[in-house]
Amino acid sequence: MQTEQAVSLIPTQNSIIRAFLDRRSLTMEDVAYLINPSENHQHDPFLLKGVGKWIDILHSLKGQPIAIIPDYDADGVLSGTLARVGLFLFGFGDVYLYPPKTCDGYGLSKKSVDNVLKAQPDTMAIITTDNGSNAHDGIRYAKEKGLMVLVTDHHLADTAPCADAVVNPNGHGDNTYPFTHISGTAVIYKTLTAYARKYIDCPHVWRDFRSLVLLVGISTVSDVMPFLNENRYYVTESVRMLTHFVNEYSVDRVCGYGDTPLHQYYRGVDLLVTTLQQNGKLKYGIDVDTFGFTIGPMLNSPRRMTGDSELAFRLFQSKRVDLLDEQRVLPSDELFAINEQRKAYVRSLTNALFSHVEGMQLYGKTPIDQMVFNARMNKGIAGLLSGNFTKRYGLPSIAFGVEITGIKGNQDEDDVINVDVPSGYLLTGSARSPESFDLHSFLTTIDEEHPGLIEKWGGHPQAAGISVLAENYDRFRDVFVSRFTAIMDEQLHQNQKEPETLSPFNGEYILTTDAYERLLPLGASTAPNSETVLLHGNHTVFTNQTLWEAVRFFEQLEPFGHGFPKPTFSVAIAMRDVPYIFNMGAGKQHVKLMLSNGLSVIHWNGAELFSRSEPVETDAQGNPAPDHRVFVVTGTLSINRFNGDESLQLIAEDVSELKM
Structure with a gap:
């Protein structure tokens, strides 16, 4: 009822909102779901082709030694962990979870099968997560060894593997599932949900199993799945769950966990929270960026830097005794440190790559x-x-x-x-x-x-x-x-025509300025179907209620992300018209431009771009010459709230300097 009331209050006559809804082909029913996704928006797991056969074979294996072979990326770590915990909850014991190495080959390979049998010689069956649909050689090899193979995957596959059962919404011949853009972790979660619906009737087991949605949401973001359909529920529920972990955190709770796979999972989440808080990564709360820019990269960093994913898997398998050893470095701290190394390493390589590419242009490349x-x-x-x-x-x-x-x-x-x-x-x-x-x-x-x-x-x-x-x-x-x-x-x-000249005004909306008006007679082009929002002359951010309504509406639609991007705005900035410029950050590497219409434009790590070359020319009286540079900045609008005041700020994503 609250959602329906909220939707009914949306000012659909607002030109900015109306253009947004039309451009995205969104109905008010769609908006209601986007604002308040719920568990009921999940699709029936039995729509997954082959899931009935898969869960029946799994049930027949109860009491037998089973191993899980996941992928080695973040989605693999999360899906493998989910499978281990889920199977424990369903009475399969502590199933062996194999931590893959990149040198073993991707997913289920001959090497990974041999390594599993070496670690657990009596293994009777292998379950794959986030891989297996294209592991034809590995599956044949496992079958030759007398193993049963149950595949869960989400990667595109043209030919069905020779596994005993396969669940993959993107697999060969599966046209039954209504939304195929789900992560590998979501696939194993839905598969085990089908198992629980058929074979589990214990309420507290269902309650514990639903806590694994946190892993599904993190994987959805880290594996760059679209923020649409049932993925909206997974992501928003995961943000809520991790926020709960943060708010309810206590040392006593962490030390009180036992060593069951479920408690090890909870301990791993709390260790993540501990490390992120100690390093200042949670001071603005939990959102999808926490998953995409912090947790996902941390889980990926060991295999990227060392070729071995074991540390990431160990985070969710650490034991109580590990916390009592003061000399032992927590796996979450190790993950954070190696991810910091990874960031510096990639930054160095990227600089070398861009220098090489741009240098080769001198040779016509x-x-x-x-x-x-x-x-x-x-x-x-x-x-x-x-x-x-x-x-x-x-x-x-x-x-x-x-x-x-x-x-x-x-x-x-x-x-x-x-x-x-x-x-x-x-x-x-x-x-x-x-x-x-x-x-x-x-x-x-x-x-x-x-x-x-x-x-x-x-x-x-x-x-x-x-x-x-x-x-x-x-x-x-x-x-x-x-x-x-x-x-x-x-x-x-x-x-049948020459390519159109690309416009620097590539946002969905153009915030007009005096500079924009001066550019139009000079032939400045705008992107097709862009909408203009008056913010010059007598129109400012303080008086344009249409713009404020729209930005507040966009806030209700969070989270935005892959497949559902945040609307973008372009603004022309003549530097001679900018009354205030502030450099921010420890190294003064960020810049904030305060425009005369009341809009703030922030460009992270962009201070050098907007600074003037030294020395600045001066007139006879020693005054600096006017800055004739003109930039077009495209980015996203948000509301900055500070000490009870609100202001609109544009966070720059793309900046073009116009040659005038």
Whole structure:
């Protein structure tokens, strides 16, 4: 009822809100769900193809030794942990959870099967989480060893594996599930939910099992699933759950946990909370950024930096005695420290990559020519480097890692990017692409048209893992670039016109300023279908109630994220019109521009961009010459609340300097 009242109060006549709803094709029913997603919005798990067979086989294995083989990324850590705890709650005992290494190969491989049997020789069955749909060799090998294999996965798969049962909403022939964009952790959660609905009738078991939604929500964000449909419930409920962990935290509670898989899971969450609080990461509370920019990267950091995911899994398997050992470093502290190392390492590699790409333009090489590259780095970093390339240049990319021992600093960039690799070396890489580009379809075509060129690959429309022999690397790069170029040329030909000039005003809305009005007669173009919001002349942020209504409405729709981005606003800024500029941060690296219309524009790590080159010219009286630079800033609007006052601020995401 409260949600219905809230929706009824939304001023749909507001032009900004109306444009937003029309652009996203949202009904008021959609808005009601976005504002208040609930457990009832989950789809029936029995709509997953094969789930009935899967849970019946699982039930027949009760009392038998079972092992879980997860992926080694954050989604794998979370899904594997969820499977272990869920099976314990359902009476399967403490199931062995295998912590994979990247050198063993992705997911269920021959090596991982051998390692499982070495650790637990009497294993009768293997359950996979976040992998297995494409593990044809590994599954056949496990079957040869007499093992049963139950697969749960969410990766795209064309051919059904020879497992005893498979649950994958993106798998071969599964057209039954209404929303396929769920994480691997969500798949195992829904599969075990189906098991519980059929075989469990104990209320307290159901209560404990529902606490695992926290892991589903974190995985949804860390694995970049869209913030839509049932994912909205998982994410918002996870934020609520982790907030509860923070608010109810006490040392006595942490020390009071036992050593069951359920209590180890709770202990792991509390250890995370302890470490994040001690390092100042929770001073603004819990939100989706806590999952996407802090917890997810922490869980990913061990395998990225060392190739071994064991530390991340250990976080949720630590024992009570570990807390009593004052000399022992907590796994959460280790994860935080190694993630800080990872951030510095990636920052150094990214700087070297961008310097290399821009330096090659002097030789006529565009970023398109360099979409496929290798780097002397830990292979686990490849996806991050590829993602940074894609974000900067708006192009699909593949980064291949050339493995090194340890981390080398202060290297010349020519020794890092595009190194020579001897024949026989298997280059393993990660690919990323913009949302508008289907990477999976693109690689599928290359693989079909050039058999043998790619050794192995798999993934999503926007992300993939791929392996290529060093002797095929140059040819693969040429095929990738030439095919991409051909697609771009074909699209231009189909449009039968010259490509439109890209507008620096690429936000969904344009906040008008005096600078914007001066630019229009000079030919400044705006993005198609953009809406203008008057904020110049007699219109300011203090008087534009339409804008305030819209921003308050957007706050109700949080969280925004992948698949449901926050609306963007563009504003033209003539630096000579800016009355106040403040540099912020310990190193004065951030900048805040106070515009004359009352709007604040903040650019994190952007102080250097807006600073004037020294020395600044002066007139005869010693006054600095006017600053004639004009910038177009695009970002997101939010309300800054401080000491009871409210103001609107634009957080910059993209900045273009106009040459006037």
